[in-house]
Amino acid sequence: MKSSTPPHKSSILPPNNENRIAKNPFEEFKTFTASGPDLPLDQIVQSTEAVMDRIRCGYEKLLEEEAKELVWMVQYNTIIKAYEVAEKYVKEISYTAEDIEDFCFALENTQRIPYLIPGPAGIYLSALCNYTNEEEIVLKLSELKTEINLVGFRLPKGKRLMIEGDTGDFTGIGLEGGELVIDGNSKNWTGAGMRGGKILIKKNIGLHTGEWMMGGEIYVGGRVRGLGNIVEGKVYEREKLLYPGKVRYPNVYY
Amino acid sequence: MGKNGYQKQAMGIYRFISEHLYFNRPDMVIKGECFNSAILLSLLTGLKKGKELIIGEPGLGKTTSAEYVCSLIYQFPLGVIWGSEVSGHPEQTEEKIIGRPDLGKLNRGEEDVVWTNFSQIPVKIVDEINRLPETKQSMILDGVDRGNWEYLNEMIINEEYCLFATANYQDGGTNTIIAPLVDRFDVMVESRHPGANLSFLVGKDKRKDHILRHPKYEKDLYHVLKSKVAYEKKTPKIEEVCNAYGEYLDEATGIKSFQKQDRDQIRTEMERLEFDLDASAFTRMLLAELSFCEWYGQKRIVENCEEGCHYTGYLCRQIKNCASNRLPSSIKQYAQGLAWLLEDAEIDIEHISAVVPYALGHRIQWKDEVLSQKERSKRDDPIPIFLAKEAVKAVSQRYREQSEHLKDALAAGSKIFLGGDLEPLEGDHPIYVEVKKDIGARRS
Amino acid sequence: MQSIIEEIWPKLRKKHLYPEIPMPRVRETPEQEKSESEEDEDVGLEMKQKQLTINGAFVSQMKEKMPEKRVIEALLDHGITHYTFCPWDFHTHLRLYAAAKKVVGDKDLAKQVSNHFIDVIADTHCVKKRFTEIPELHRNLRKGDVEEVIASLYQEIWGMDLGIAPSKMGVKGRADIVRRLARIPYLDRSRWGESIQKFARTLKPLLIQEQKEQGAQGGKGERNPQGEHDLNHYSSEEIDQGLRDYARQTMTLSEFKDVVEDFSDELSGAGYGMEGGMGRGQGNPVDADVLFYMKLAENYSIPVKKFPLEEKGSLHPYSHCPWEIGAPYQDVDVWTSFGKIMPGITQTWTKREGKGRGKIEGTPDCLIVVDSSGSMINPRKSLSYAVLGAACATNAYLHNNSKVAVYNFSDAPMGGKDILNYTDRREDIYRVLCKYFGGGTALDLEDLMPFIQGKRKLDLFIITDMKITNLEALIGFFGQIQNRVTAVHIGDNPYAARFEKAVERKKNISIYTVKRTEDIPHIVLGKIRDYFNPTHTKKS
Numbered sequence A: 001m002k003s004s005t006p007p008h009k010s011s012i013l014p015p016n017n018e019n020r021i022a023k024n025p026f027e028e029f030k031t032f033t034a035s036g037p038d039l040p041l042d043q044i045v046q047s048t049e050a051v052m053d054r055i056r057c058g059y060e061k062l063l064e065e066e067a068k069e070l071v072w073m074v075q076y077n078t079i080i081k082a083y084e085v086a087e088k089y090v091k092e093i094s095y096t097a098e099d100i101e102d103f104c105f106a107l108e109n110t111q112r113i114p115y116l117i118p119g120p121a122g123i124y125l126s127a128l129c130n131y132t133n134e135e136e137i138v139l140k141l142s143e144l145k146t147e148i149n150l151v152g153f154r155l156p157k158g159k160r161l162m163i164e165g166d167t168g169d170f171t172g173i174g175l176e177g178g179e180l181v182i183d184g185n186s187k188n189w190t191g192a193g194m195r196g197g198k199i200l201i202k203k204n205i206g207l208h209t210g211e212w213m214m215g216g217e218i219y220v221g222g223r224v225r226g227l228g229n230i231v232e233g234k235v236y237e238r239e240k241l242l243y244p245g246k247v248r249y250p251n252v253y254y
Numbered sequence B: 001m002g003k004n005g006y007q008k009q010a011m012g013i014y015r016f017i018s019e020h021l022y023f024n025r026p027d028m029v030i031k032g033e034c035f036n037s038a039i040l041l042s043l044l045t046g047l048k049k050g051k052e053l054i055i056g057e058p059g060l061g062k063t064t065s066a067e068y069v070c071s072l073i074y075q076f077p078l079g080v081i082w083g084s085e086v087s088g089h090p091e092q093t094e095e096k097i098i099g100r101p102d103l104g105k106l107n108r109g110e111e112d113v114v115w116t117n118f119s120q121i122p123v124k125i126v127d128e129i130n131r132l133p134e135t136k137q138s139m140i141l142d143g144v145d146r147g148n149w150e151y152l153n154e155m156i157i158n159e160e161y162c163l164f165a166t167a168n169y170q171d172g173g174t175n176t177i178i179a180p181l182v183d184r185f186d187v188m189v190e191s192r193h194p195g196a197n198l199s200f201l202v203g204k205d206k207r208k209d210h211i212l213r214h215p216k217y218e219k220d221l222y223h224v225l226k227s228k229v230a231y232e233k234k235t236p237k238i239e240e241v242c243n244a245y246g247e248y249l250d251e252a253t254g255i256k257s258f259q260k261q262d263r264d265q266i267r268t269e270m271e272r273l274e275f276d277l278d279a280s281a282f283t284r285m286l287l288a289e290l291s292f293c294e295w296y297g298q299k300r301i302v303e304n305c306e307e308g309c310h311y312t313g314y315l316c317r318q319i320k321n322c323a324s325n326r327l328p329s330s331i332k333q334y335a336q337g338l339a340w341l342l343e344d345a346e347i348d349i350e351h352i353s354a355v356v357p358y359a360l361g362h363r364i365q366w367k368d369e370v371l372s373q374k375e376r377s378k379r380d381d382p383i384p385i386f387l388a389k390e391a392v393k394a395v396s397q398r399y400r401e402q403s404e405h406l407k408d409a410l411a412a413g414s415k416i417f418l419g420g421d422l423e424p425l426e427g428d429h430p431i432y433v434e435v436k437k438d439i440g441a442r443r444s
Numbered sequence C: 001m002q003s004i005i006e007e008i009w010p011k012l013r014k015k016h017l018y019p020e021i022p023m024p025r026v027r028e029t030p031e032q033e034k035s036e037s038e039e040d041e042d043v044g045l046e047m048k049q050k051q052l053t054i055n056g057a058f059v060s061q062m063k064e065k066m067p068e069k070r071v072i073e074a075l076l077d078h079g080i081t082h083y084t085f086c087p088w089d090f091h092t093h094l095r096l097y098a099a100a101k102k103v104v105g106d107k108d109l110a111k112q113v114s115n116h117f118i119d120v121i122a123d124t125h126c127v128k129k130r131f132t133e134i135p136e137l138h139r140n141l142r143k144g145d146v147e148e149v150i151a152s153l154y155q156e157i158w159g160m161d162l163g164i165a166p167s168k169m170g171v172k173g174r175a176d177i178v179r180r181l182a183r184i185p186y187l188d189r190s191r192w193g194e195s196i197q198k199f200a201r202t203l204k205p206l207l208i209q210e211q212k213e214q215g216a217q218g219g220k221g222e223r224n225p226q227g228e229h230d231l232n233h234y235s236s237e238e239i240d241q242g243l244r245d246y247a248r249q250t251m252t253l254s255e256f257k258d259v260v261e262d263f264s265d266e267l268s269g270a271g272y273g274m275e276g277g278m279g280r281g282q283g284n285p286v287d288a289d290v291l292f293y294m295k296l297a298e299n300y301s302i303p304v305k306k307f308p309l310e311e312k313g314s315l316h317p318y319s320h321c322p323w324e325i326g327a328p329y330q331d332v333d334v335w336t337s338f339g340k341i342m343p344g345i346t347q348t349w350t351k352r353e354g355k356g357r358g359k360i361e362g363t364p365d366c367l368i369v370v371d372s373s374g375s376m377i378n379p380r381k382s383l384s385y386a387v388l389g390a391a392c393a394t395n396a397y398l399h400n401n402s403k404v405a406v407y408n409f410s411d412a413p414m415g416g417k418d419i420l421n422y423t424d425r426r427e428d429i430y431r432v433l434c435k436y437f438g439g440g441t442a443l444d445l446e447d448l449m450p451f452i453q454g455k456r457k458l459d460l461f462i463i464t465d466m467k468i469t470n471l472e473a474l475i476g477f478f479g480q481i482q483n484r485v486t487a488v489h490i491g492d493n494p495y496a497a498r499f500e501k502a503v504e505r506k507k508n509i510s511i512y513t514v515k516r517t518e519d520i521p522h523i524v525l526g527k528i529r530d531y532f533n534p535t536h537t538k539k540s
Helices: A040-066 A076-090 A097-108 A120-133 B004-022 B037-048 B062-074 B078-084 B103-105 B136-146 B196-204 B213-227 B231-253 B260-272 B277-291 B326-341 B349-360 B366-372 B383-417 B430-443 C002-016 C058-062 C070-082 C092-106 C105-131 C135-138 C145-159 C173-182 C191-216 C236-250 C253-262 C264-269 C288-297 C385-399 C426-433 C444-454 C471-479 C494-503 C519-520
Strands: A135-142 A160-164 A176-183 A196-201 A216-222 A234-237 A240-243 B026-030 B033-035 B051-055 B099-101 B113-115 B123-127 B148-151 B154-157 B162-167 B187-188 C026-027 C045-047 C052-054 C315-322 C347-353 C365-371 C406-408 C417-423 C457-464 C482-489 C509-514
Touching: A040 A076, A040 A097, A040 A120, A040 B033, A040 C105, A040 C145, A076 C385, A097 A120, A097 A135, A097 C173, A097 C191, A160 C070, A216 B148, A216 B326, A234 B078, A234 B187, B004 B037, B004 B062, B004 B260, B004 C145, B004 C315, B026 B349, B033 B037, B033 C236, B037 B062, B037 B162, B037 B260, B037 B326, B051 B062, B051 C482, B062 B078, B062 B123, B062 B162, B078 B123, B099 B103, B099 B148, B113 B148, B123 B148, B123 B187, B136 B148, B136 B162, B154 C045, B187 B349, B187 B383, B213 B231, B260 B326, B277 B326, B277 B383, B277 B430, B326 B349, B349 C092, B366 B383, B366 C385, B383 B430, C002 C026, C002 C070, C045 C070, C052 C058, C052 C070, C058 C070, C070 C105, C070 C135, C092 C105, C092 C191, C092 C236, C092 C253, C105 C135, C105 C145, C105 C191, C135 C145, C145 C191, C145 C494, C173 C191, C191 C509, C253 C264, C253 C288, C288 C385, C288 C426, C365 C385, C365 C426, C385 C426, C385 C457, C385 C482, C385 C519, C406 C426, C406 C444, C417 C426, C417 C444, C444 C457, C444 C471, C509 C519
Parallel strands: A135 A160, A160 A176, A176 A196, A196 A216, A216 A234, B051 B162, B051 B187, B123 B162, C026 C052, C365 C406, C365 C457, C457 C482, C482 C509
Antiparallel strands: A234 A240, B026 B033, B099 B113, B148 B154, C045 C052, C315 C347, C406 C417
């Protein structure tokens, strides 16, 4: 007769579930929640960084499309095309004048932006200036080591762009009625092809000033090294009317 | 935490030693209180069953400080402690350290062991351990690790024990204590010169350590220790004599020492103390810097750092070896002891920062360029402890900058570990990589 | 007030995660001086080598607007944060100053900019990370123009009202300044370099204007109520370490020199001179070029191979080990074995060679031959690897208590040389190393003989680009001597290749190439190359 008592159970207990689960090495931090206020500074910095990233991205795409192998030639059609591409990216971003200024300095920091090519950089910068909401833009660029070319390209009417520092070649070319003030020196081809508006250069200016200028005025507080072929418009040197004036020929050296 | 006066007793012992027996200058400040590191750490070693390495110039009280602490915590008369010490010289043998055959029985063809006092009493003091050959150092450290002493296939097990080893600085008569052995010490501390004025007092005043001697109880203890009775049966008798000695101490000096149950209770109380979140995060951060290597997976002494490593600014770049798992254990033990002594409810960063240099100094091998830069720095500590203190300062600074973010990262790690759908937080410190590795291992 | 400090100090320490700073003190102005010195009330906190001192007069003056306890807490929060976060060390301070100076160009302006920047970071860190009374303190402080702008900045970035009305900022484009300043990531340490430059750019016009106004009024300028930031914050060791780190970080002599010269008065005031070659102690004014190489060389460690101890003793019993069956029994220790020969009981002696009275292990003296001809870089204009390498070698030998002699040559036969006899004075050695002739390149081997003759053991360390006109003579010279020679050539060229080929069989000459600073730690001074079998000795 079989015993009715159940078989003797092994004294070794089956492993319970707790033994199977690995120990959580972060157990004591389970209930931790970060305290402490989030300052407005955090949001300001975060949004500034986000905007800068987008601006930077736009610039890199411009280089990708227009500066193949990082070579870019200044020609009428390349300028127009580059500007169109720049416009395309710039229109999508919401930014302020300070963002533009930060971008200029970021251009010199190769860790943040690997390539500074003065032509496309200037075109991009001009597009940024032209599409910003502010009517008056002040960029403090006197500590920039590089002189950016093509600043103020197609600055529209109603916009005032003031640059503290020196600019490179082709400053204010194609100006379309806006006011461009350079609190420093400018180089060659300033105001070339401008249609209207005002350029004020507080110090000296280079050669080919006002080349194919169609209208508007250029005021130079310092010396003018040479004039270009001016179609229409005025050029002043230290409040003295230089063109139309006695000098009719291009590139006269003083 | 319940207050039952044990802390006051312990501080009473500390003060008694500091004021009457071992003249010293305070060299640490914790929670606004000044302590001498040698006495404090010895006290904690005695209470926590730790292993301490005491270094210093000859004649500066390395051995005597340990003897006083042991006498007062474990209630052993000084004479017994003297008789139980092992002195380090190359001719030490296992028979002199652990036990020898009973010669009478041996001649009759029977095996029986006569255990040395050193192996029987809970207090183990080894003088000039670095003069012992490596095999003997290893033998002692193995024994103290587990509390087991074996000879001729017989074994005794110490229920409680602590080790104090002294070492002079390296000279022609010493061996190096090799890294695997020195790693077994919980802490290393220097017994310093007390300054000209206190040193003069040592010479001028009559020695007071006779207070800790008691010929009768010493004789009784010797009698018990050498009796041919099983060790388990000796233990209660030893305790009885020790308790009587403890009462004598109370009458003679006003110092209440600890009986075995007191010590057990103290240890239980200490074990209950936990790290607060900052202390935990800080310790993890420190351990990460001492073990991490982005290039090779972990620090190894045989592998050199690569140029241009992202983690150049961290401790991993400055050290050669990897921190062992004994380090966090030592940190916890001594931090618990310290927090308990100061009657704090939990272990905080200050406890950790105070203890870590002593737990770390002997375990880390610094690169040559670090040594050559820092060796000539103005300091009060010997170079290993000084470098460890500098390391702790640097990590503290890094911790202060990112404490909240790090705790956040650890909290996120916990949630992910428990199955939460989160991404681990990023950060520029090895600890964040370690968190990711732990989570990754869990996920796989 | 001291009791207030004692009451709040444990809480503050805990809040700041236990910095190693002693209990602050209070400086009470004696009654008779109170009426005399109003200036004393302007500064609330002094910081000198981690000792914070609260100005009792300042706190009393603030009492009407803010309880003493809160004033003290705010000041201490600020002071502690300078030690725990920004600038934390002298190196950071220098770095910030140098970055500011690049923008403003003027020493005083740069100091002001860096002081303001450091304060903004410290206060913002406190407000973000810890509960603090700093905003309340700013609300109640007296403010000049710049301080108002800073307070307005705080309003913007902390989101708190500090009592600066928006209309005030509308004046003179200050809203513009505040808007620009608010965009700077003050709490991102990794970007402090560029942040301070932006800070400087933005604040520069205001600071210049303030400077002009103060100059016109003949005043010294407002003092910072939260304490000035000068070299008193740091101990000599911290200054030492800071200079070392800064030299290593810039690696540019001109930048280092610029900053050190700007701080030369403060360094001298802090007792930091050139005496003893350690950069410590009053004495000669700081020579920034020499200091640069000194500090930079401290970052690199070159090992020196010492002459080994000669073991001249015979074997002697040293320690015991258990005897095993089958092992020889002539070394059995009968006493320790209790007269028994049986496994488990018997012990044998292990023996060791004694160290007899041979030559003591040590490092010999060193003659450093450094090339300062025209083909080498002028160490006082740019970083010269030659001088840096020689400096590192100097440190290595001096560190081992040896002496160093220097032979700095250009066109030696024509007098283009400088000689320094064996010495352990670091400063003198460095001065000779940093000398630059810039002429032709010719060694006069006769000059070297007095250094070598009479010296039993001497190491030679020569660092040059090997474009030496009498290179063959040099090769011949090295062929004859048995001294350990470490030859370091800068860059690769045919002359260096020629030299290498000529001496490749000489075991006592080791050649290293240095093209960048990272190559310097790989130089092992005094290395003797062993061919095949390290114990093989050549019988001459």
